[in-house]
Amino acid sequence: MNMMPFTKTALKNLFSKPATRMYPQQARKYPQRTRGHIEINIDTCILCGICSKKCPADAITVDRAGRTWSIERFGCIQCGYCVESCPKKSLSMLQDYTQPAGQKRIDTFEKPPEPPKEPVVSEQKEAEKNA
Amino acid sequence: MSTRSIVPFGPQHPVLPEPIHLDLVLEDERVVEAVPSIGFIHRGLEKLVEKKDFNEYVYVAERICGICSFMHGMGYCEAVEHVMNVEIPDRAKYLRTIWSEMSRIHSHLLWLGLLADAFGFESLFMQSWRMREKILDMFEYSTGGRVIFSVNKIGGELKDMPNDMLNSFLSMFNDMEKELKTLTKTFLGDYAVNSRLKDVGFLTKQQAHDLGTVGPFMRSSGIALDTRKLGYAAYPNIDFEPITSTVGDSYARTDVRIHEIFQSFDIIRQAVAKIPNGEVSVPVKGFPNGEYMMRVEQPRGEAVYYVKANGTKFLDRVRVRTPTFANLPGMLETLKGCQLADVPILILTIDPCISCTER
Numbered sequence A: 001m002n003m004m005p006f007t008k009t010a011l012k013n014l015f016s017k018p019a020t021r022m023y024p025q026q027a028r029k030y031p032q033r034t035r036g037h038i039e040i041n042i043d044t045c046i047l048c049g050i051c052s053k054k055c056p057a058d059a060i061t062v063d064r065a066g067r068t069w070s071i072e073r074f075g076c077i078q079c080g081y082c083v084e085s086c087p088k089k090s091l092s093m094l095q096d097y098t099q100p101a102g103q104k105r106i107d108t109f110e111k112p113p114e115p116p117k118e119p120v121v122s123e124q125k126e127a128e129k130n131a
Numbered sequence B: 001m002s003t004r005s006i007v008p009f010g011p012q013h014p015v016l017p018e019p020i021h022l023d024l025v026l027e028d029e030r031v032v033e034a035v036p037s038i039g040f041i042h043r044g045l046e047k048l049v050e051k052k053d054f055n056e057y058v059y060v061a062e063r064i065c066g067i068c069s070f071m072h073g074m075g076y077c078e079a080v081e082h083v084m085n086v087e088i089p090d091r092a093k094y095l096r097t098i099w100s101e102m103s104r105i106h107s108h109l110l111w112l113g114l115l116a117d118a119f120g121f122e123s124l125f126m127q128s129w130r131m132r133e134k135i136l137d138m139f140e141y142s143t144g145g146r147v148i149f150s151v152n153k154i155g156g157e158l159k160d161m162p163n164d165m166l167n168s169f170l171s172m173f174n175d176m177e178k179e180l181k182t183l184t185k186t187f188l189g190d191y192a193v194n195s196r197l198k199d200v201g202f203l204t205k206q207q208a209h210d211l212g213t214v215g216p217f218m219r220s221s222g223i224a225l226d227t228r229k230l231g232y233a234a235y236p237n238i239d240f241e242p243i244t245s246t247v248g249d250s251y252a253r254t255d256v257r258i259h260e261i262f263q264s265f266d267i268i269r270q271a272v273a274k275i276p277n278g279e280v281s282v283p284v285k286g287f288p289n290g291e292y293m294m295r296v297e298q299p300r301g302e303a304v305y306y307v308k309a310n311g312t313k314f315l316d317r318v319r320v321r322t323p324t325f326a327n328l329p330g331m332l333e334t335l336k337g338c339q340l341a342d343v344p345i346l347i348l349t350i351d352p353c354i355s356c357t358e359r
Helices: A007-014 A050-054 A081-085 A118-130 B057-061 B069-084 B090-118 B122-143 B163-189 B191-197 B205-210 B215-219 B250-274 B323-335 B340-349 B354-358
Strands: A037-040 A060-063 A068-072 A091-094 A106-110 B004-009 B021-027 B030-037 B289-298 B301-310 B315-321
Touching: A007 B122, A007 B163, A037 A068, A050 A060, A050 A081, A081 A091, B021 B340, B030 B323, B030 B340, B057 B069, B057 B315, B069 B090, B069 B289, B069 B301, B069 B315, B090 B122, B090 B163, B090 B250, B090 B289, B090 B340, B122 B163, B163 B191, B163 B250, B191 B250, B191 B340, B205 B215, B205 B323, B215 B250, B215 B301, B215 B323, B250 B340, B301 B323, B323 B340, B323 B354
Parallel strands: none
Antiparallel strands: A037 A091, A060 A068, A068 A106, B004 B021, B021 B030, B289 B301, B301 B315
16 A cells, blocks of 8 residues: 655655645736626717616616716626627726625716717617617 | 434534434434434425526526525526427527536535544545536636536526637646546545444445435445436546445445545546537527426436426426435434534535525
């Protein structure tokens, strides 16, 4: 029988670098694909509301009258379904996680009011219809 | 004859990662009978199918378990794809195979760590979990999540693994295999470990069959059944045989699981060698109508997904039969006649996942 088979591993560990990081001093580098949090480019958003309908956690609220797009940061489950279904590709997934907090937070993004030009308004309506 | 006494065990116990309660009927230190009760963490995920449409439910299905989350999502997706007669691209099938096997490696390493922790071998536990950490990093690198992957969808996969990523994974697996070989010597050859595992918790082949056990728990009693052989994902194109042992004690279960990790490395190598190029998903239109029973082999054994659809976007019924649920009667059988001190290890050797069981 093999006597003390763990000795080699123990010695190797004794003389090698630790497997852990000094966390707060040495922050973790996230890989490219990490699903951290949702970011919106409100300028290209057409407030169609598809993301809020598709969200499995009901974390996204789109208010067309008030022209706002808001997300419950601690309700979002980072599944990426909204990113995938956004028709204008306004949503994107960034690597950093939402920081821990004492209270649940809702981030609201306001879309500036439309300029009163006639053709822009009709384009907007068309896009909403298509969506 | 001595008097009988009842010792409550769980739902909170240092060795149990998840809550199950057992009333152990003892004669002196010997267990005569064990009466289980579950239901501490029922979440009602099956009921949720009435609120979430069949596409959204993929994200609910993969939250049934935090360890085999990929396979829960995949099992549900495959069931709905069968209902809708969707043929997913070959590359997606291979990706599902690779991720499934990575989940199996992850789950078995986690279990090995927990086992080492249960018999008090702290540094062996650390070693196992250090290896598991590499798998989690690979998952994050390829899917974007360490526990919940969100890469399955009805009709294929959301993300592709480029070939250079697959090759880099292969070289990492080669290193892990070497590392695991040294750990195997300790798990299967160390005197102290053997004294805790050998000759306790026997389950005969007949008992394993009669009590309907599944997975490595069943295979370690000598029944060579593996749901992967039914041929979902890319498994029909992969050459492998179920790993079995005829002994049926705790040691055999450890042995089977460790060799399943090596087998998973081999399956991943085969899959990477055969993976075709192309799309990873097909567009799916319409709503499902019909029913299907899908069986997948999870790290803990066979899981069954029953899906019944009615032609609208909400499904009528989803039922998940998880492997731990099937293994509980077998576990109670192994407990009969054992010493009280062996109970934690015996419960652990079925690899219980109570969260899955209660959904």
